[in-house]
Amino acid sequence: MGNLNIIAIVMVIGLTVFTVGLAIFVRRFTRTTADFYLAGRKVGTIANASAISGDYLSAASFLGVAAAVYASGLDGVWYAAGFAGGFIVVVLFIASALRRFGEYTVADFAFGRFGSSRIRLFTVVMVLLTSLFYMAPQMYGAGTTWTVLVGAGMFGLSPYQTGVVIVGLIIMFYVMVGGMKGTTLNQIFQFWWLWTAMFLVVVFAFTAGKFNYAKGLEEVTAENHRDVKTVTVAELTADDAALLASVETAMSEKGFAEVQAVVDAGDPDATVGVLIPAKNKLHTLRDMFFNEPGHRYNAFDQFSMVLALVLGTAGLPHILNRYYTNPSGSAARRSTFWVLVFIGTFYILAPIAGLAGKLIIDDAWRAGLAPANAAYVDGLLLKSDAIMPTLAQILGGEWLMGAVAAGAFAAMFSTTGGLLIASASAIGHDVYEKYINPDAPEARKVLVGKISVLFFAVVALGIGLGIPAVGLDKAYPALIAMMVTWAFAVGAGAFVPMLLTGIWWKKTTERGALAGMLVGGLGSFFFIIMNILKQLGHLPSEGVLAFVGSLTFPTLFTFPAALLTIIIVSKIDGQLPKNVDEIWMRIHGTASERHEKELGLDKVSTMFGNSKH
Amino acid sequence: MGETSARATHVQHGSHIDTIESVDAVFREQRKLSFAYGAVFFVVTLAIPAMSVWWKSWYAVPIWGGFTANYLFVSLLYYLFLWGLSWTYIKKADALDERLSHMADEIAAATLAAAEGGES
Structure with missing residues (x-):
């Protein structure tokens, strides 16, 4: 306890x-x-x-x-x-x-x-x-x-x-x-x-x-950035103990002695927390420092x-x-x-x-x-x-x-x-x-x-109870921020192209909007799942699947794809709602607001009144 | 609340009327404003990762303690940019609303008068 x-x-x-x-x-x-x-x-x-x-x-x-x-x-x-x-x-x-x-x-x-x-x-x-x-x-x-x-x-x-x-x-x-x-x-x-x-x-x-x-x-920038990881003894000692050698360069003498003690105990399935020198994913020839981009992306x-x-x-x-x-x-x-x-x-x-x-x-x-x-x-x-x-x-x-x-x-x-x-x-x-x-x-x-x-x-x-069960908490270094960004990616793919075109392009059709949402929303979902599978080690390390799984955020693909889909399908479809002018007046019209302003109805009263609608 | 009515050609709330002509005119002005500010926002925002990829002096050279220009902009100065951009946009959008409300009333009145003249 x-x-x-x-x-x-x-x-x-x-x-x-x-x-x-x-x-x-x-x-x-x-x-x-x-x-x-x-x-x-x-x-x-x-x-x-x-x-x-x-x-x-x-x-x-x-x-x-x-x-x-x-x-x-x-x-x-x-x-x-x-x-x-x-x-x-x-x-x-x-x-x-x-x-x-x-x-x-x-x-x-x-x-x-x-x-x-x-x-x-x-x-x-x-x-x-x-x-x-x-x-x-x-x-x-x-x-x-x-x-x-x-x-x-x-x-x-x-x-x-x-x-x-x-x-x-x-x-x-x-x-x-x-x-x-x-x-x-x-x-x-x-x-x-x-x-x-x-x-x-x-x-x-x-x-x-x-x-x-x-x-x-x-x-903190004076020395190279280090990653914290939980690994098994088997992983540490694989390939002539390459990972163990790397860990030794990143940890203090005392810290490494503790890791070495776990390795020496000989149980290949035993796990131990280690520090590893971080790699720079953006400028691959540079060391990774805290104040530079490239640790994650x-x-x-x-x-x-x-x-x-x-x-x-x-x-x-x-x-x-x-x-x-x-x-x-x-x-x-x-x-x-x-x-x-x-x-x-x-x-x-x-x-x-x-x-x-x-x-x-x-x-x-x-x-x-x-x-x-x-x-x-x-x-x-x-x-x-x-x-x-x-x-x-x-x-x-x-x-x-x-x-x-x-x-x-x-x-x-x-x-x-x-x-x-x-x-x-x-x-x-x-x-x-x-x-x-x-x-x-x-x-x-x-x-x-x-x-x-x-x-x-x-x-x-x-879902909350299931996260550690599938090992997600060990797969990403800052899981909370990461998971929220997935929600952002799905929202950005599914809703934003539909909302932007629905509000700002009158010729958007229902088929176009729906196709765009399918491409943006489900596309984002697909890429995120592939990334999770890659992080959990369920995808090969090379090839097309590995590339797809390596895309942490799919929005650079999915947002333009959804937007283009809406435009192309709407142009091909061309079937606008019969009351499109009425809808347009509802989105961009200001008569209601001018009227409310004139009567002072745009002012807030109280949340504790008895609203009658 | 005052009278509200809607036909295919216009929407009326009290004495205020929207016609498709007035709404289109308002829409074009609003679009110009929003997209101009949007362009500034996206150019600045996407310039940051672009410089992080291609301009070493931006991402690797400390300019104040451990701050690189990149770190300083993303952690502090970017917010000043966001506040300034949104404040000026809101002021302009409110002023535009005010100007367009008169324009909308005028266009709507003219359109309806022309339509009624045509009917009679």
């Missing part, structure tokens, strides 16, 4: 109780489906910006960015920049048009714009796929944080499994009870909590940790990753749904600016924490002061995703660790809550209300939404 961090655990429990309490409080104001899915469309600019930021800043941002920087240096910093940059695409091309169009969901947009049920249903499938890709790392983050925080399991489960199950159940409960209003209020609170927690860690790093950004970067992936991150944001269903909660198109734009300010400051801080962790955790480990719940190899964390709680505990003891752990859970709660709402609305609204029982009373519709939340929470929970 690991070390219990009592103060930290109390803080996490306090946050959880507050979250659930808020959902129960808001329950009385959730009466209609507009309330449940869209918070009654009465969310103000700053409130909505905070909620979007809470929705967006997931475990990938709070735990994953610092972890990616810790593990991969500059290639990891790109996660932060790309996550922020994505909102420019949203504000320039998507935000106000989506709000003007109205409706509830992305699938509604697809149906309203192209007029067919099959495109709506395919959009639903892609929404669910993207959401599940995004929920998986949140659940993994829950297990990882629980392991560092509590270090003990319950009910016969491991610490990791316990974290996944408990977080899954809490989110399921509060989303079912509070709907979008409860989720929105929680997201606002949770965003500011995790922003403050990140800020505190960085302030403590500069003060208590005596960290200096420019000098710290110089210090070759030239293709450098571009593809940037595209996946900046385009993917505009394809995240839970973020797009948020734009319908704005009172006007102009408010949607203003919300996005404030989102950029809020998350931008957060993303400036997260890589600082990653770099500071590199130095401070190493120092603490050498002084014998590193927290016992995390595993280390020669001063480096075995799992980089544990960096935030570990660094916080070193810098500020249990109080700061508590703030960070609560922040991590807040990040998981807020994002998974938004994803569950998006998934529930895809089934409850897009399928049940439209095709199965259009005349259902409001109470029944809300009930179906809640059952959908229950179902997808259980699915997310199962």
